Amino acid sequence: xxxPMQKTVHQLSKRSTKDExxxxxxxxxxxxxxxxxxxxxxxxxxxxxLLTGGILLRPLNIxxxxxxxxxxxxxxxxxxxxxITGHIDLSVGSVAAFVGALAGILMVQHHVPVWMTVLICxxxxxxxxxxxxxWVAYVKIPAFIVTLAGMLLFRGxxxxxxxxxxxxxxxxxxxxxxxxxxPDLFNGGSLHLFTLVVGLAISVLFIALEWRKRNSQKxxxxxxxxxxxxxxxxxxxxxxxxxxxxxxxxxxxxxxxLVILAALIIAYSFVANRTVVGRHIYAIGGNExxxxxxxxxxxxxTFWVFVNMGVLAALSGLIFAAxxxxxxxxxxxxxxxxxxxxxxxxxxxxxxxxxxIGGAIIGGLVMGVMNNGMSLLGLGxxxxxxxxxxxxxxxxxxxxxxxxxxx
Amino acid sequence: xxxxxxxxRGITKQFPGVKALDNVNLKVREGEIHALCxxxxxxxxxxxxxxSGVYPYGTYDGEILFKGEVCKFKDIKQxxxxxxxxxHQELALIPYLSIAENIFLGNERAKKGVINWNETFAQTKELxxxxxLDESPHTLVGQLGVGxxxxxxxxxxxxxxxxxLILDEPTAALNEDDSENLLNLLLEFKxxxxxxxxxxxxxxxxxxxxxxxxxxxxxxxxxxxxxxxDEVTEDRIIRGxxxxxxxxxxxxxxxxxxxVIFEVKNWTVxxxxxxxxxxxxxxxxxxxxxxxxxxxxxxxxxxxxxxMSIFGRSYGKKISGEIWKNGAKIDVSDVSKxxxxxxxxxxxxxxxxxxxxxxxxxxxxxxxxxxxxxNHFVVDENKEIIESERFxxxxxxxxxxxxxxxxxxxxxxxxxxVLSKWxxxxxxxLILDEPTxxxxxxAKYEIYTIIHxxxxxxxxILMISSELxxxxxxxxxxxxxxxGRITGEVVREEATQxxxxxxxxxxxxxxxx
Numbered sequence: 033x034x035x036p037m038q039k040t041v042h043q044l045s046k047r048s049t050k051d052e053x054x055x056x057x058x059x060x061x062x063x064x065x066x067x068x069x070x071x072x073x074x075x076x077x078x079x080x081x082l083l084t085g086g087i088l089l090r091p092l093n094i095x096x097x098x099x100x101x102x103x104x105x106x107x108x109x110x111x112x113x114x115x116i117t118g119h120i121d122l123s124v125g126s127v128a129a130f131v132g133a134l135a136g137i138l139m140v141q142h143h144v145p146v147w148m149t150v151l152i153c154x155x156x157x158x159x160x161x162x163x164x165x166x167w168v169a170y171v172k173i174p175a176f177i178v179t180l181a182g183m184l185l186f187r188g189x190x191x192x193x194x195x196x197x198x199x200x201x202x203x204x205x206x207x208x209x210x211x212x213x214x215p216d217l218f219n220g221g222s223l224h225l226f227t228l229v230v231g232l233a234i235s236v237l238f239i240a241l242e243w244r245k246r247n248s249q250k251x252x253x254x255x256x257x258x259x260x261x262x263x264x265x266x267x268x269x270x271x272x273x274x275x276x277x278x279x280x281x282x283x284x285x286x287x288x289x290l291v292i293l294a295a296l297i298i299a300y301s302f303v304a305n306r307t308v309v310g311r312h313i314y315a316i317g318g319n320e321x322x323x324x325x326x327x328x329x330x331x332x333x334t335f336w337v338f339v340n341m342g343v344l345a346a347l348s349g350l351i352f353a354a355x356x357x358x359x360x361x362x363x364x365x366x367x368x369x370x371x372x373x374x375x376x377x378x379x380x381x382x383x384x385x386x387x388x389i390g391g392a393i394i395g396g397l398v399m400g401v402m403n404n405g406m407s408l409l410g411l412g413x414x415x416x417x418x419x420x421x422x423x424x425x426x427x428x429x430x431x432x433x434x435x436x437x438x439x
Numbered sequence: 440x441x442x443x444x445x446x447x448r449g450i451t452k453q454f455p456g457v458k459a460l461d462n463v464n465l466k467v468r469e470g471e472i473h474a475l476c477x478x479x480x481x482x483x484x485x486x487x488x489x490x491s492g493v494y495p496y497g498t499y500d501g502e503i504l505f506k507g508e509v510c511k512f513k514d515i516k517q518x519x520x521x522x523x524x525x526x527h528q529e530l531a532l533i534p535y536l537s538i539a540e541n542i543f544l545g546n547e548r549a550k551k552g553v554i555n556w557n558e559t560f561a562q563t564k565e566l567x568x569x570x571x572l573d574e575s576p577h578t579l580v581g582q583l584g585v586g587x588x589x590x591x592x593x594x595x596x597x598x599x600x601x602x603x604l605i606l607d608e609p610t611a612a613l614n615e616d617d618s619e620n621l622l623n624l625l626l627e628f629k630x631x632x633x634x635x636x637x638x639x640x641x642x643x644x645x646x647x648x649x650x651x652x653x654x655x656x657x658x659x660x661x662x663x664x665x666x667x668x669d670e671v672t673e674d675r676i677i678r679g680x681x682x683x684x685x686x687x688x689x690x691x692x693x694x695x696x697x698x699v700i701f702e703v704k705n706w707t708v709x710x711x712x713x714x715x716x717x718x719x720x721x722x723x724x725x726x727x728x729x730x731x732x733x734x735x736x737x738x739x740x741x742x743x744x745x746x747m748s749i750f751g752r753s754y755g756k757k758i759s760g761e762i763w764k765n766g767a768k769i770d771v772s773d774v775s776k777x778x779x780x781x782x783x784x785x786x787x788x789x790x791x792x793x794x795x796x797x798x799x800x801x802x803x804x805x806x807x808x809x810x811x812x813x814n815h816f817v818v819d820e821n822k823e824i825i826e827s828e829r830f831x832x833x834x835x836x837x838x839x840x841x842x843x844x845x846x847x848x849x850x851x852x853x854x855x856x857v858l859s860k861w862x863x864x865x866x867x868x869l870i871l872d873e874p875t876x877x878x879x880x881x882a883k884y885e886i887y888t889i890i891h892x893x894x895x896x897x898x899x900i901l902m903i904s905s906e907l908x909x910x911x912x913x914x915x916x917x918x919x920x921x922x923g924r925i926t927g928e929v930v931r932e933e934a935t936q937x938x939x940x941x942x943x944x945x946x947x948x949x950x951x952x
């Protein structure tokens with residue numbers, strides 16, 4: 033009697049390990065797509081780290097990377113939502129320039145306080161977004177056309193209000209938006225101690241949140257990743273956060289703009305993944321008619337996605353003006369294409385319904401690191417453009433190849 | 440001369456994780472109409488894709504013999520060259536091109552890349568005569584009804600000098616007249632020596648045209664029946680398809696009908712593009728608690744238009760009339776208000792209007808009432824998984840998990856997801872538009888059972904169907920529509936197919952109005 037019993041127990045345990053391995057394999061497979069761009073980014077960084085003889089990851093350069101790409105990343109966040117709903121916005125570069133110009137006029141020529149200028153500019157961005165959203169959502173003119181018109185319109189208006197001139201310089205507080213750093217509250221000397229403390233706090237918070245999520249999933253009886261996998265994942269992420277904060281700490285600390293960016297990324301990821309309106313945005317892009325027949329106010333949601341894009345374009349314009357310390361008619365030129373490229377490199381679908389905020393950021397960083405790396409190598413802007421074009425094509429081709437393989 | 444025009448031997452097709460076809464054999468005799476039957480997901484479409492080269496040689500095991508010769512198709516072009524032409528369930532015509540342009544699309548009458556339009560139109564005219572379609576070759580396909588479009592597809596197949604015509608659910612979207620017409624055409628072609636394979640769920644049609652039947656189940660050949668030699672009845676075919684006797688195609692139910700909960704009064708709707716045209720004309724109807732009310736009518740009678748105009752004015756312009764629920768007038772001026780007032784509309788077009796195919800099942804199920812699983816606009820994903828898992832188990836949706844994308848499911852399972860979605864919204868009135876279109880007998884039975892459960896739970900059901908047996912088998916009371924008006928109301932006991940058909944074809948002209 034005993035022997036067969038043992039056998040079954042043995043078989044059972046054998047089966048369960050097999051199942052576990054299977055889920056692990058499945059997990060890797062299902063995460064492959066979302067991680068493939070991260071892996072690509074890491075590889076590109078390593079490549080340029082080697083080619084530039086270690087300059088790329090130097091504290092000064094990392095800080096520069098963040099400052100240089102912040103305005104594109106801000107645009108990419110908004111653009112991702114636009115692309116998920118199945119639209120496109122070609123006007124963001126012009127809108128950024130227009131808002132930057134207005135900021136210059138208000139602060140430099142009319143001495144309006146910085147906080148009021150920022151507020152006015154963001155409201156203006158919202159109004160511009162509402163203007164374009166109206167035509168796209170309610171009149172049903174294709175976004176490509178509406179925003180192409182917007183691109184011309186706002187570029188033209190920028191030149192009109194600037195009368196072809198640049199306006200400079202801005203007050204110091206305004207410049208600090210994109211060139212300031214968080215102060216070191218602990219006076220760590222050559223090492224920016226506060227940065228390390230913030231890094232540590234973020235790590236702890238991250239682990240706590242992941243732990244809570246895992247426990248709640250367990251409570252509902254869902255399958256969770258095996259403990260060692262979870263542990264390794266946490267360790268890797270904490271290591272990345274700490275190394276990153278150490279690098280920042282050895283230079284000037286945390287740039288103000290990084291805080292703004294982090295807040296945007298967290299907020300928008302949350303909205304996209306976890307909220308009702310996020311679901312509605314994905315649903316509209318996935319199948320507008322089905323969304324409408326599910327009671328989703330498709331026009332209203334589309335309209336607000338464009339309003340949001342307008343606000344972020346305005347923010348991007350402010351950040352760029354602050355970094356340049358000038359409002360110029362040429363500002364924001366080709367920003368829209370960088371932002372759109374970031375989204376598609378980051379896994380968005382040209383047909384809508386697919387894409388993540390994280391993807392847009394990764395895509396933006398791929399572009400940013402390449403810009404930066406190639407500049408460090410002394411490659412001309414001509415070659416940079418050409419290479420970036422090929423990378424965009426390669427990234428999307430790889431994505432489509434992957435999808436076909438899965439189907 | 441070879442007795443069999445087509446032999447498929449030991450076809451096995453593997454997809455990641457599923458064996459779609461398992462050693463399937465199919466033999467079609469020269470000059471016969473061969474029906475291919477099976478539940479959705481049985482492998483019929485996959486088999487035809489193997490045959491036509493959509494899945495190229497090398498991606499499957501087994502061999503294909505056409506006219507006694509082994510074929511190794513790399514793509515559809517190669518199979519078409521031999522005269523194997525497939526007409527898919529979803530028509531592949533381009534609405535903005537003319538009939539002639541569509542027929543010769545990809546097969547243009549051209550010399551050195553320059554199209555000879557005279558020849559194109561002349562040949563089109565001949566082809567249209569053959570299929571009995573009285574339209575100018577210049578007419579845009581988008582202006583034709585589905586029935587005529589189907590004929591254009593057949594003309595297109597003829598233009599390719601077809602030897603073996605494959606029709607995938609050719610009558611699924613057609614009304615009775617057009618179906619009849621199409622089937623007669625097939626019989627006519629058969630006399631001229633054309634062989635055909637027809638895939639259909641409509642067993643009466645198969646009985647009418649087929650010479651032999653091959654039944655597939657779960658990717659395996661179950662049997663091949665000869666219509667003349669074997670005693671073939673519908674029940675016999677169903678038994679082969681589902682592997683069990685379906686003694687009753689409709690589950691039994693004792694209706695528990697209560698008071699009137701839903702009323703439509705003086706409902707008039709105009710066409711969205713041509714506002715002078717009345718699509719729905721002064722319709723009155725009522726539904727009682729626990730009652731299944733059917734709407735019968737031919738295609739174009741305005742059934743879907745009626746349903747969609749009630750459901751948040753999703754169709755039409757200049758809508759007038761009143762909707763009452765539980766004795767009070769309700770506002771259904773947009774979809775979210777209709778949902779909030781307890782109305783659900785399960786569309787006839789589950790892929791186009793019902794599902795977000797690229798999203799997973801759970802997100803589809805919860806979409807129409809996310810508020811139920813949200814807290815201050817934040818979706819509780821754990822709750823969502825629990826809720827959607829509940830539907831998956833309850834309705835036996837065949838899928839490994841609710842994280843599966845909707846596009847990966849078979850038609851019957853997709854329909855269960857759409858139903859789940861609307862049951863999740865907890866409506867009091869469910870409008871079901873062709874709830875079993877294009878799904879197999881087994882899944883139909885399950886859907887009927889779900890509908891019964893809903894009625895027994897005290898909900899009011901309005902069910903639109905083009906299949907009269909379904910209307911007769913399911914409904915307690917039937918409204919018949921014709922040309923946007925209700926031409927009759929029949930209770931279950933008095934309903935017969937003939938009676939309904941008479942009302943369905945009752946036109947204004949015949950009434951002498």
